[in-house]
Amino acid sequence: MSWNVSSSFTRLATGWGTLALRLTAVYALAGLLMVLVSTASLYFVLVTELERSTGLFLADKLNVIRTMLRDRPDDLDALREEVELESAARRYEQFYIRLLDERNNPLMSTPGMMEQLDLQHFPSQAQTSPGRALSMMGKNGRPFRVTSAVAQVGSGSGETATIQVAIDVSGKEELLARYRYWFGVILLGSLVIFPLVGYHIARQGIRPVEEIANTARQISSSNLRERILPEGYPSELESLAGTFNQMLDRLEESFERISRFSADIAHDLRTPVNNIRGEAEVALARARTVDEYRDVLGSCLEEAVRLSNLISDLLFLARAESPLAHLHWACVDVRELLGSVRDYYEGAAAEGGISLATEDGQEPVIAEMDRTLVQRAVGNLVANAVAHTPSGGSVVLGAESEGDSIRIAVIDTGAGIPPEALPRVFDRFFRVDKSRSQVSGGTGLGLPIVQSIMVLHGGNAEIASQLGHGTRVTLRLPVSRPK
Ligand SMILES: Nc1ncnc2c1ncn2[C@@H]1O[C@H](COP(=O)(O)OP(=O)(O)OP(=O)(O)O)[C@@H](O)[C@H]1O
Ligand SMILES: [Mg+2]
Secondary structure, eight states, rough: OOOOOOHHHHHEEEEEEEEHHHHHHHHHHHHHHHHHHHHHHHHHHHHHHHHHHHHHHHHHHHHHHHHHHOOOOOOOHHHHIIOOOOOOOTTSSOOOEEEEEEOOEEHHHHHHHHHSSSSGOOOOHHHHSSTEEEEEEEETTTTEEEEEEEEEEEESSSSEEEHHHHEOOHHHHHHHHHHHHHHHHHHHHHHHHHHHHHHHHHHHHHHHHHHHHHHHOOOGGGGGOOOOOOOOOOHHHHHHHHHHHHHHHHHHHHHHHHHHHHHHHHHHHHHHHHHHHHHHHHHSSSSOOHHHHHHHHHHHHHHHHHHHHHHHHHHHHHHHHHTTTOOOOOEEEHHHHHHHHHHHHHHHHHHHTTEEEEEHHHHHHSSEEEEEHHHHHHHHHHHHHHHOOOOOEEEEEEEEEEEEEEEEEEOSSOOOOOOOTTTGGSSSTOOOOOHHHHOOOOOOOHHHHHHHHHHHHTTTEEEEEETTEEEEEEEEESSOOOO
């Protein structure tokens, strides 16, 4: 089993640097965009409002003068006050008014208007539609908004005059310039502040992940007991920590199983070797007769056979786990297969006073399988059944089709298995009663081999047992070879 969890987490942890930068960039961009959009739209509203108020002011002035010219053309004092004096009283937003007669001769104008504006180029009424102001640059570079209109002098005289109105908008332009300046300052500030704040937030968010990665980095096969405390993390990371801990639980369990397995192998290999050694030492201690030597050699051979069986079982299990395990698939008549297993174990069963039989069935049960392997699996089950059934008991083998799978059952009326041991019988080297099995020579690899044969075929093995009444093992196999 490869132990590369820590290295994957290390890879994750080094990748976070760019994640923090990415989050920072997104946050900073979003912030900048927000500042840009809000200040730009405020600026736009301000410009529009200022233009509108200037336009309204000019239209208002035009209206007042136009009304005066129409209704009171002879009240020159009132007209003069409106045109010459009122503007002079203003300190900000100076405005200028000029009246021209029909031949464009100036009638009256606000003092100082000539100095401020190039009146030759004052836009004509045709250019300034009512209510709309045009821009005009003053002589000393001051910005103006101007408008003009033709008005009737008196009612019904047919005489007309041109009214020109101009207003100095340099105050408003300065306001806008100040706004633009602060806009720039805020934008520059945001350019610095947003990335800093964004980076801080991103680091804060990623810190728990780094902590998890650090813990993961410290975990090795020697301290698999280490766990990440899932408290204090945001819920998403809490579940990550939980999942990680569960993975560690599983790893710890498999490590324990592997080390138990190795200890069991060592123990089971040592017993026959020690027996051979002991017998040989005793035999060599003094001179023996030929018969005595023959006995010792016979029992050494028995132990050697036991050892070689154990080794081949272990090899079989190791090979069955490899993804390259190769099966010899063929269509097999399962009832016929059960018959040959029965024939093989008939002698042993008869010796123990047990009846061994196969159930008769009407239809043949045919399935695709590796005949040798399935025969070995059924053989292991029958060997168990015969070994654990007392004299007078019975062992029955049965097979039946069940949709796209087949079922093989080995049922005995033997000793049964205690419920607490039942879940463990498929574990390697597990034996319910070690002393009892030691006599019968079991190593506890029979059922694990059955299970791996089933896994190789895409099937499964189930066991049900009642202590003192008997055991039933069921093998389920697909009818045809899994794709
Ligand atoms: N039919 C059965 N009746 C009662 N106990 C059983 C039966 N089959 C298996 N067991 C119990 O389950 C244990 C595991 O069986 P398994 O076949 O894996 O090992 P084993 O028979 O002890 O050794 P091996 O099959 O490797 O020679 C047995 O030791 C036995 O205690
Ligand atoms: Mg067995």
